[in-house]
Amino acid sequence: MLSHNLFVNTGNILSLSEAKQKASQNSTDELIETLKIILNNEQSKGDDKTIINGKKDTSLQDVNRKDLKITVKVFISSPDVNSLKEALDQAFEALHTDTIESLVIAYKSAESPEDMLSSLKKIWSVVEEYVKVDKLCSVGLSDINTNTFIELFQWADIKPNIVQINLATCCVVPPALQEFTKENDIQLLTHSDPCQILPQEVLENIFGSTAYLYWLIRYQIHLKCRGILSSKGYLLRINKSNVKP
Template sequence: MLSHNLLVNTGNILSLSEARQKASQNSTDELIETLKIILNDNQNKGDGTIVINGKEDTSLQDVDRKDLKITVKVFISSPDVHSLKEALDQTFKTLNTNVIESLVIAYKSDEEPENMLSSLKKIWSAVEEYIKVDKLSSVGLSDINTNIFIELFQWADIKPNIVQINLTTCCAVPPALQEFTKENDIQLLTHSDSYEILPQEMLEGIFGSTAHLRWLIRYQIHLKCRGILSSKGYLLYINKSSFKI
C-alpha cells in the first residue's frame, strides 16, 4: 500500500473573486468552494508530502507585524498531541510569524465526559508549552460542555481565557457558563461553524475515498488600527492511501 500526505494551503481566499461573490455562505460551504477553486488534477502519486498552494498573499508584505492581529481556529478530532503541534507549527511557518494572538481549539469527539476531559487535558498540556514561550496569547476552546470546561479550567496551570459557543445549535448561553466566564474574566464568544466543518463524505468527494483529515486550520489576519480583515485562509493536512498492484 502506498500512502502520501497532502498539505493544502488555500492562501488568502479574500483574493479569490469566486469566493468573494458567495460571502453569505457558511464556513463549510466556503471551504468546499475554496478547495474546488484551488485544487487541480495534477496531484502527484507516491510516498511523501505533497503541498498544494493557493494564490500567494502579498497584501501584508509591507505592513508592520505589530499592526496585525492573527486569530486561528484549529479543528481536530483526535487528542494526538503530535498532530496538534504539527498544525500549530505549520501555521507559524505559513504565516511567517512567531506569535498568534488568539487561538481557539475545536475538538470534535463523541467520547464520554470522563474520556473527553482526559483528552482535553492532553491537548491543553501541549497548548501550555506554546503559551510559556510566548507563542500564543489568548487561547480557548469551542463548543465544550460547561462542567467539562470548568473542570479543565480548575485543573490547568495556565487557564483558558476564551470559550466559544455555537448559537445556531444552542439558542441561549447556559447560565452556569455565563456566570463562570464573568467571574473569571473569560471571553465568551459565539460562532456559526458547522459541528463538522469538513464532513467525511465531502472530504472523500474532493480527495478520494481513502482520504483522512488529520487537522484543519482557519486563520484570519486583521489590521488592528482599523479592525479590517485583510487575509483569511485555510490549512489542511490530509492522509491518503492506495493499494499498489
C-alpha cells in the same frame, strides 16, 4: 496503496475572484468552494503532490507585524499531541510569524465526559507549552460542555481565557457558563461554524475515498488600527491511503 500525507495551504481566499463570498455562505461552503478552485488549478501538476499551495498572499508584506492581529481556530478529532503540534507549527510557518494573538481549539469527539476531559487535558498541555514560550497569547476552546470546561479550567496551569459556543445548536448561553466566564474574566464568544467543518463524505468527494483529515486550521489576519480583515485562509493535513488511523 501507499500512504502519503497531503498538506494544503489555500493562501488568502479573499484574493480568489472565483470565490466571491456571500453573506449566507457558511464555513463549510466557503471551504469546499475554495478547495475546488485550488485543486482545479493543480490538476495539471500530477496527483502525487504532497504540498498544495494557493495563490501567494503579498497584501501584508509591507505591513509591520505589530500592526496585525492573527487569530487561528484549529479543528481536530484526535487528542494526539504530535498532530496538534504539527498543526500549530505549520500555522506559524505558513503565516510567517512567531506569535499568534488568539487561538481556539475545536475538538470534535463522541467520547464520554470523563474521556473528553482526559483528551482535552492532553490537548491543553500542548497549548500551555506554546503559551509559556510566548508563541500564543489568548487561548481557548470551542463547543465544550460547561462542566467539562470548568473542570479543565480548574485543572489547567494556564487558564483558557476564551470559550466559544455555537448558538445554532445551543439557542441560549447556559447560565452556569455565563456566570463562570463573568467571574473569571473569560471571553464568551459565539460562532456559526458547522459541527463538522469538513464532513468525511465531502472530504472523500474532493480528495478520494481513501482520504482522512488529521487537522484543519482557519486563520484570519486583521489590521489592528482599522479592524479590517486583510487575509483569511485554511491549512489542512490529509492522509491518503487504504487504511485510516
